[in-house]
Amino acid sequence: MSAMSAISVHAPVRVTRRGVTNRATAVNRAGALQSVTRVPALRNAAAFRPALRSRRLHINANAVPATGDALPPPAVFNVVANASIMKSKQPPTTTLLLGFSAGALIGIGALLMSCVGGASPALAASNPGLCAFLRGAVGLPAGLTLVILTGAELFTGNVMVMLSGLLTKKIEMKSLVRNWLFSYAGNFLGSVVLAYLAFGANTAGAPAMKAAVISIATAKVSLPFGVAFFKGVLCNWLVCLAVWGTMSTTSVAGKILAIFWPITAFVALGFEHSIANMFLIPHGMLCGATVTIKDMMVNNIIPVTLGNIFAAAVFVAGLHFWAYGRAE
Numbered sequence: 001m002s003a004m005s006a007i008s009v010h011a012p013v014r015v016t017r018r019g020v021t022n023r024a025t026a027v028n029r030a031g032a033l034q035s036v037t038r039v040p041a042l043r044n045a046a047a048f049r050p051a052l053r054s055r056r057l058h059i060n061a062n063a064v065p066a067t068g069d070a071l072p073p074p075a076v077f078n079v080v081a082n083a084s085i086m087k088s089k090q091p092p093t094t095t096l097l098l099g100f101s102a103g104a105l106i107g108i109g110a111l112l113m114s115c116v117g118g119a120s121p122a123l124a125a126s127n128p129g130l131c132a133f134l135r136g137a138v139g140l141p142a143g144l145t146l147v148i149l150t151g152a153e154l155f156t157g158n159v160m161v162m163l164s165g166l167l168t169k170k171i172e173m174k175s176l177v178r179n180w181l182f183s184y185a186g187n188f189l190g191s192v193v194l195a196y197l198a199f200g201a202n203t204a205g206a207p208a209m210k211a212a213v214i215s216i217a218t219a220k221v222s223l224p225f226g227v228a229f230f231k232g233v234l235c236n237w238l239v240c241l242a243v244w245g246t247m248s249t250t251s252v253a254g255k256i257l258a259i260f261w262p263i264t265a266f267v268a269l270g271f272e273h274s275i276a277n278m279f280l281i282p283h284g285m286l287c288g289a290t291v292t293i294k295d296m297m298v299n300n301i302i303p304v305t306l307g308n309i310f311a312a313a314v315f316v317a318g319l320h321f322w323a324y325g326r327a328e
Contacts, residue, residue: 069249080317088162088178095178095182096182102187103191104194106140114283141256144243145255155180155274158183167325216280221295221299231272233311237315245258
């Protein structure tokens with residue numbers, strides 16, 4: 001075959017006499033042909049003369065797609081572990097403030113989830129599966145997206161990051177403990193403040209919404225300890241994988257997509273996230289749920305937090321360290 005038989009005339013379109021016909025439209029073909037005819041060296045090339053005469057130039061559109069920026073899993077683990085170094089160098093006040101932001105942003109996502117579910121009683125009765133998916137798709141994915149894009153400090157993701165750094169000897173235990181304590185405290189404070197703001201704004205003022213908010217809080221504190229723990233395990237396994245996915249790409253669209261499916265899944269499946277519950281239960285209490293602070297802590301926040309930590313430590317940080325990090 002002639003050296004001129006396959007030439008890229010303008011990215012990402014490749015012109016070839018033998019090209020594979022795919023998504024190229026008539027406009028693409030005409031544009032490519034014009035590109036060829038504008039270049040004298042190509043216009044006069046023997047390889048292109050028959051095609052130019054017959055106007056049957058084949059175009060393989062996007063034959064060589066641009067290389068994506070997604071990292072392979074071992075490289076992602078290294079990014080996660082290296083992120084612990086930056087977090088360990090943050091002043092505690094910065095971690096606390098960014099933790100406050102993360103708690104409030106997750107609270108906004110949880111509020112959106114509550115309002116969507118509360119405003120859809122007919123859908124919940126006729127098609128509970130679809131309603132569960134809808135709540136999962138429009139609430140907490142939005143909250144976690146805001147957390148990631150603003151660099152807020154979310155405790156449940158930090159468990160994975162800081163443990164990865166500790167296992168790879170990039171940070172010391174005291175840095176891990178400090179980050180966990182300040183991010184957790186900030187998350188709790190931000191969630192509760194958001195609960196008061198949502199109550200003050202009367203976001204659950206409609207009877208159906210108020211009933212839904214109260215029902216959510218009551219159900220969460222009614223879980224047996226073991227059930228709450230295992231729901232926490234399953235939840236944060238997915239949440240940490242969502243955070244992992246966002247660290248595999250620099251694309252905003254890629255980060256959003258990485259968040260969407262895992263977070264939608266955990267909400268739709270009814271798993272338990274400690275930080276989201278720091279908003280949902282106080283908000284329900286403010287709206288009239290007969291739940292005490294002891295009920296909230298002992299029956300939900302503590303077992304769910306333990307489950308969240310277990311998942312991040314064993315199924316994400318530990319598993320991937322064993323797979324990718326031991327050689328370092």
